[in-house]
Amino acid sequence: MNQAFRDLFGAKVAGAVASAKALGQVDHSGLKGALREVLVRSLLRPFLPPSIGVGHGIVISAYDDQSTEQDIVIFNRASLPCILIDEESGLFPLESTLFTIEVKSRLNATELEKTHEKAARLEKLRHTPGETTPEHVIPCLFAFETDLVQKTDLHRYQELIGTSDPSIREICVVGQGRWFWTPQGWHHTPPTDTYSEVAGLIDGISSVYERVQATRSRPLLLNYVD
Template identity: 25%
Template sequence: MLKQSIHAAAKKMQIDFAEVTENINHMGERGSSREEILLSYLEKYIPIKYEMNNGVIIDATGEQSRQQDIIIYDSFNSPVLLNMQSTKMIPIESVFSVIKVKSSLNKVEINKCVNNISSVKSLVKDSLDGINSPTAGFVFAFTSSTTLETLLDNLVEANNEVEKHKQISALCVLDKGLIVNVSKKGLKDITLLPNEDTTPAIIKNTAENNLMLFYLLLMQYLNQSSVSVPNLLKYANAGELLNIEYSIPKKHVPLDGYYELDGGRVELDTAYSIMKGSKLLKKMEDGTASLRDIMLYLSRHLMEILTYTEQAYGSKSTDIEIYGKDYKVSDLERAIVVYNKLNNGEEVNKQELDFYTKLSNDMYTHYQSQVLLSKQ
């Protein structure tokens, strides 16, 4: 019964396509009609859990595929990120397969198909559970003015620029036959995910049987593949939907936590310890700090700042920028020793005092210049 139904569908598709070709001259309308012909057939035989639409596919990094004629995706769990009458935007994690539909296939159109499907298979899948089959890419054409052998030559040439796993799964020319990938070991098992152990082969048959085989290959892949729920927060953070920035009041900051910065890791207790000098920091940020305030803050927190920097960037710093100028850490440490001696009423020799005075005055001069710039 299924065979007779599909054979009847194949004959009707050819009639419908002939009418479209004869009556519609505008290429855009003709393209839409050929896709509708194939869609109307597939919708009769593909289970309802599979949704089919045209549109683009996107991943969580913000990369997009080229426009797809038919996207087959999970209709139960997949969010449609953009849902307009003219096009849809589907997350790659929800996509089982894509189909590129052509009126007639030739070398130019094969190159377009190869690049189109490669743009889908280049997208990164990042599902919540990590379970995701690769996306299959099919090509369906109603006819071709060239032989299947020539089309295979064209496909092999186009594939030279594309990695194996990004290549077309199967190609059907309704009135001629199919080009599929078969295992090199035995040369008979059809594989819908091309790899280094597969090679392309030709299957010639009647239009009815070609459509039957195309349907069976598509259903076989849909039945054996798995999709998953996309991590929508990663899509949001990619900037395609919205930007998410967290804010935690100081009294609720978990001191046993950490955050990541430029590949490094900063412990929150270190950052919080630095912020304990918030009154001094506020004066410095307001532009009201004295030289003594700056030196007092550095004497209390220089080691913590260095620890913070090392955690963030993965290496110890020999220089540190303060108010737009780099200072050697060793010079700052030496100045702090002198500052503490002066603060405690200890004796300081002239060489130490001259060094301290020069460095601290230079730092304060840069601080004041930064304050003036911020007020302009």
């Protein structure tokens, strides 16, 4: 552990959480959403390598499929080019997209169900054929706080999906914990006063993206335009 690094990271997350709570008092959903996305990107971008981009928009496939609008899209800059409307927003080819993150200021049952439905639709996008079976985009959910007191959002999600495999593969709720799914089941990072749950999310993305990208084909641009 490096004390200075830990303290600076904790201060950065604490500032983002405080800003998100203040934004929660603003009665304008579009403004709240845009600003919360910027806050989360400010936590992600400094800890990801330059080859990994962070944007906002829609994931598309070569088969004319598309996702719903995604709050955060984490993509590989070295793969197929993305079509950006501005510096961050646009269309992201499926083969380039590694993670998506839905951002909530305060998570509740309705927002959790909407996020699950968006992740389930994303799962249906079809990859172009390759030498190996491609690992799909990993949908994540990040919330600055939750309306739950007696149980966790993982329990709420398990109640929602029953015995089905989850469409949301990672859940991080500040102050509650982080859960990520593998074929062996759910794994938990408990919350700490230095925000280990948030550090776990960032570390998970940093340590997994190369594995995901290695399973992907690299189709020709013509697959998307012709």
